[in-house]
Amino acid sequence: MVLGFALAGLLQVASVHLQPGVARPGDAVLVTVLGVTKLPTGTLGPDTLDFLPIADGFQALVGVSVEASLGTRTLTVELIPEGGTETTIIGSLDVVEPGWPKRELKVAKKFTNPSKNEQLRSARDTKAFSEAFDVDLEPWLFSRDFVWPRPKDITAPFGDLRLMNGKKKSQHFGTDLDGNTGDPITAANAGEVVMVRDCFASGNTVLIHHGGRLFTAYFHLSKFEVKEGDLVQPGQRIGLVGKTGRVTGPHLHFGVKLDGRWVDPSSVLGLKFFEISPALPVVTEPQAVGG
Numbered sequence: 644m645v646l647g648f649a650l651a652g653l654l655q656v657a658s659v660h661l662q663p664g665v666a667r668p669g670d671a672v673l674v675t676v677l678g679v680t681k682l683p684t685g686t687l688g689p690d691t692l693d694f695l696p697i698a699d700g701f702q703a704l705v706g707v708s709v710e711a712s713l714g715t716r717t718l719t720v721e722l723i724p725e726g727g728t729e730t731t732i733i734g735s736l737d738v739v740e741p742g743w744p745k746r747e748l749k750v751a752k753k754f755t756n757p758s759k760n761e762q763l764r765s766a767r768d769t770k771a772f773s774e775a776f777d778v779d780l781e782p783w784l785f786s787r788d789f790v791w792p793r794p795k796d797i798t799a800p801f802g803d804l805r806l807m808n809g810k811k812k813s814q815h816f817g818t819d820l821d822g823n824t825g826d827p828i829t830a831a832n833a834g835e836v837v838m839v840r841d842c843f844a845s846g847n848t849v850l851i852h853h854g855g856r857l858f859t860a861y862f863h864l865s866k867f868e869v870k871e872g873d874l875v876q877p878g879q880r881i882g883l884v885g886k887t888g889r890v891t892g893p894h895l896h897f898g899v900k901l902d903g904r905w906v907d908p909s910s911v912l913g914l915k916f917f918e919i920s921p922a923l924p925v926v927t928e929p930q931a932v933g934g
């Protein structure tokens with residue numbers, strides 16, 4: 644049933660928009676609600692939507708878990724249109740096979756058996772990451788879409804499954820971008836630098852918070868060009884490509900963390916935060932919306 648028809652003219656100004664239309668496990672999904680002034684609530688499958696205020700409504704960015712099962716997930720948004728009563732808008736999102744490449748790891752022995760000191764160092768790094776990621780939910784700090792921090796020459800995509808003797812050893816929760824030591828790295832968007840640290844595994848690491856508990860991460864740098872607390876602009880230089888940490892050659896590992904979950908940077912780079920996609924066909928029953 645079409646909601647505008649069922650509930651008369653009042654609701655026609657409120658709309659819900661979903662990007663992308665189809666997602667893979669590990670993708671970020673953007674839900675935009677326009678035409679309301681009261682904070683909406685909602686869920687996408689098992690995940691809660693944390694809406695942030697934007698100029699003419701609200702947005703919530705949510706990461707589909709890399710462990711998500713394939714199939715259709717229900718989007719439910721509860722909103723109060725201007726002058727109306729609380730309304731539930733239901734849509735759906737198809738989660739499709741990601742087709743992650745698998746490859747056998749070739750790792751030097753020094754990387755497979757960290758010493759006691761290295762393990763302690765690694766534990767301190769984990770704590771530093773947790774502290775950097777522990778921020779309040781605040782509106783976006785950016786006003787344009789995300790851009791790659793290096794030319795988009797991907798040497799290892801997000802989701803790559805690393806096998807050791809044919810068994811899953813780890814998964815790649817970032818995108819590796821080609822580069823030589825000393826090549827520039829730029830901020831993927833405006834934000835606040837929340838960590839600048841020499842880490843055991845990720846080497847010289849920069850984390851930038853972009854609002855909404857959305858972070859970009861830059862690993863293995865040879866040089867830092869920002870410090871903690873700096874506010875950076877999109878495209879601003881933050882450091883240089885290197886091979887610090889547990890890597891065998893120079894490259895930039897670029898990660899995106901969203902509310903505690905690593906998501907595919909390509910999915911975030913593909914989102915149009917400021918050009919809103921067509922409104923969802925609004926229905927009152929979940930089965931009525933197709934992919």
Ligand SMILES: [Zn+2]
Pocket residue numbers: 799815817818819895896897
């Ligand atoms: Zn990587």
